[in-house]
Amino acid sequence: MLSQPQIDRQNPFVMVLFGGAGDLARRKLFPALYSLHRNGWIHPRFAVVGLGRSARERQEYQSIVRESVQKYSRLDTDTEQDWAAFLNRFHYVSLDVTEETGYQQLKQEVERLEQEWEIPQNRLFYLAISPRLFGDVVSRLKKVKLTETNGWRRLVIEKPFGHDYPSAKALNDQISQSFLEEEIYRIDHYLGKEMVQNIEVIRFANNLFEAMWNNRYISNVQITASETVGVGERAAYYDQAGALRDMVQNHILQIVTMVAMEPPSRLKPEAIHDEKVKVLRSLRGWTEADVAKRMVRGQYTAGLLNGSTVPAYREEEDVPPNSANETFVAGKWYIDNFRWSGVPFYFRTGKRLGQKATEVVIQFRGVPQNLYFNKNNDLAPNLLVIKINPDEGLSFQMNAKKPGGEMEVVPIAMEFCNNYEEGSPEAYESLLHDALEGDRTFFTHWDEVSLAWQFIDPIRNIWDQNDDSLCFYEAGKSGPQEADDLLFKDGFSWNTPQRLRSHSVVQGSEINSKP
Ligand SMILES: NC(=O)C1=CN([C@@H]2O[C@H](COP(=O)(O)OP(=O)(O)OC[C@H]3O[C@@H](n4cnc5c(N)ncnc54)[C@H](OP(=O)(O)O)[C@@H]3O)[C@@H](O)[C@H]2O)C=CC1
Numbered sequence: 001m002l003s004q005p006q007i008d009r010q011n012p013f014v015m016v017l018f019g020g021a022g023d024l025a026r027r028k029l030f031p032a033l034y035s036l037h038r039n040g041w042i043h044p045r046f047a048v049v050g051l052g053r054s055a056r057e058r059q060e061y062q063s064i065v066r067e068s069v070q071k072y073s074r075l076d077t078d079t080e081q082d083w084a085a086f087l088n089r090f091h092y093v094s095l096d097v098t099e100e101t102g103y104q105q106l107k108q109e110v111e112r113l114e115q116e117w118e119i120p121q122n123r124l125f126y127l128a129i130s131p132r133l134f135g136d137v138v139s140r141l142k143k144v145k146l147t148e149t150n151g152w153r154r155l156v157i158e159k160p161f162g163h164d165y166p167s168a169k170a171l172n173d174q175i176s177q178s179f180l181e182e183e184i185y186r187i188d189h190y191l192g193k194e195m196v197q198n199i200e201v202i203r204f205a206n207n208l209f210e211a212m213w214n215n216r217y218i219s220n221v222q223i224t225a226s227e228t229v230g231v232g233e234r235a236a237y238y239d240q241a242g243a244l245r246d247m248v249q250n251h252i253l254q255i256v257t258m259v260a261m262e263p264p265s266r267l268k269p270e271a272i273h274d275e276k277v278k279v280l281r282s283l284r285g286w287t288e289a290d291v292a293k294r295m296v297r298g299q300y301t302a303g304l305l306n307g308s309t310v311p312a313y314r315e316e317e318d319v320p321p322n323s324a325n326e327t328f329v330a331g332k333w334y335i336d337n338f339r340w341s342g343v344p345f346y347f348r349t350g351k352r353l354g355q356k357a358t359e360v361v362i363q364f365r366g367v368p369q370n371l372y373f374n375k376n377n378d379l380a381p382n383l384l385v386i387k388i389n390p391d392e393g394l395s396f397q398m399n400a401k402k403p404g405g406e407m408e409v410v411p412i413a414m415e416f417c418n419n420y421e422e423g424s425p426e427a428y429e430s431l432l433h434d435a436l437e438g439d440r441t442f443f444t445h446w447d448e449v450s451l452a453w454q455f456i457d458p459i460r461n462i463w464d465q466n467d468d469s470l471c472f473y474e475a476g477k478s479g480p481q482e483a484d485d486l487l488f489k490d491g492f493s494w495n496t497p498q499r500l501r502s503h504s505v506v507q508g509s510e511i512n513s514k515p
């Protein structure tokens with residue numbers, strides 16, 4: 001949330017969860033609901049109807065919920081009495097979403113629960129199912145009039161939202177027949193991350209930064225989202241999507257908009273959204289030569305990661321042995337507006353890299369005249385590093401005198417680390433809360449999704465016509481040399497992500513400085 005959290009607990013609701021026992025539900029959604037419930041951040045009167053084709057007794061479903069929370073929740077779990085109160089809200093209906101038959105039964109169950117719990121037809125429909133089923137489900141919800149309510153109705157829809165602009169538009173047209181745009185909550189889980197939400201606060205609550213947040217003082221911006229995991233069990237999806245669709249079209253572009261947008265006139269979803277859209281509209285487009293010059297795609301080969309040998313992407317289960325899919329993307333983008341003219345925005349993201357690290361680095365320009373001479377006869381740049389994962393915090397690199405006789409100038413870092421006693425709220429916790437409160441600030445609106453695809457599609461098309469665009473990198477390293485060259489050519493280099501040394505802070509009240 002950008003504004004002071006408003007805990008509006010006036011909202012009893014029924015959540016209809018498609019994919020009610022799937023991986024996302026188990027790992028993310030049940031623990032999120034549990035935290036919200038435990039912390040009193042949602043109305044105590046709510047019910048969840050989980051859906052799936054598998055036949056399940058209610059008790060069996062409640063056991064799945066309980067085991068998932070015990071395994072994945074960031075909070076310690078409750079007494080038996082508290083468990084019973086939480087699990088009592090969970091119900092299960094078996095239905096195949098592609099067939100009409102089950103929807104009437106679903107409707108009856110929802111209406112029954114609304115009566116039993118005195119819930120005024122506030123309905124949250126959550127689509128945690130395969131994207132190919134999204135459109136059908138939404139049409140059928142309308143057909144059986146589950147979308148006709150005397151309270152509110154909202155649709156939460158998971159990624160990916162289409163696989164290119166035409167498919168995203170077709171999906172959007174279909175769901176728009178049942179839900180208004182302001183009732184649609186498209187998830188980009190990066191927008192639920194604490195430090196991604198914090199980007200705006202750091203910018204707009206600190207005059208120090210905002211005054212310098214432009215091309216006069218910033219030389220370049222770097223976004224890194226590196227992962228150690230490989231394709232895992234998701235080859236069927238990932239080999240079609242590639243890193244460009246999987247990470248760049250959504251998460252990376254969203255981070256870029258948060259870093260680059262103008263201050264909104266108000267902290268309202270529409271005002272913020274308008275500014276983000278302007279950034280997307282200002283991104284410099286592509287010619288074929290541009291793609292070759294400013295974009296890099298790579299695929300991992302076998303390598304050593306955390307002491308173990310890991311196979312090449314082409315040797316992974318269910319990946320075709322000649323796959324030309326990319327597992328790494330890096331690029332250099334420009335935002336052609338007054339604020340950012342000439343400032344490169346570099347990004348890189350990939351799987352099977354040497355470390356898990358997500359961060360944004362703002363590199364400031366040097367002083368006009370260097371009065372000091374250090375070993376390299378050069379001053380280190382000021383860097384503001386916004387650390388998103390695994391640490392959540394900030395690091396600010398400055399130059400200072402090294403204690404002692406000689407006037408030696410060395411870089412020092414001031415650090416801040418979010419350090420909640422029970423761990424930071426998970427992205428899904430924050431997003432589910434906002435959806436239940438009707439706050440769309442951290443959800444992507446249709447025109448953002450549409451502009452993002454229109455920006456990405458030309459890159460995809462050019463790559464699809466040219467297999468030579470693919471380069472290779474060894475698993476466990478930092479990615480292909482070509483990604484380093486992108487910056488070297490401009491006289492820069494990637495910041496190497498480092499763990500924060502300080503773990504200060506209670507509720508952001510204190511900054512710990514460590515030379
Ligand atoms: N898992 C994750 O970490 C993430 C997932 N997502 C997105 O979330 C969504 C769900 O992913 P995930 O949970 O991993 O998928 P899973 O395959 O684990 O779960 C999907 C569930 O949907 C049910 N299902 C499948 N077909 C039908 C059908 N015809 N009718 C009714 N139910 C059906 C299945 O239950 P049954 O077999 O009983 O029918 C299954 O449990 C996808 O859109 C994915 O892209 C996004 C980000 C992360």
Ligand SMILES: O=C1O[C@H](COP(=O)(O)O)[C@@H](O)[C@H](O)[C@H]1O
Pocket residue numbers: 227246247358389
């Ligand atoms: O959306 C996705 O994100 C994850 C990375 O998320 P993170 O929160 O761990 O940074 C990525 O592994 C996955 O491929 C992608 O679909």
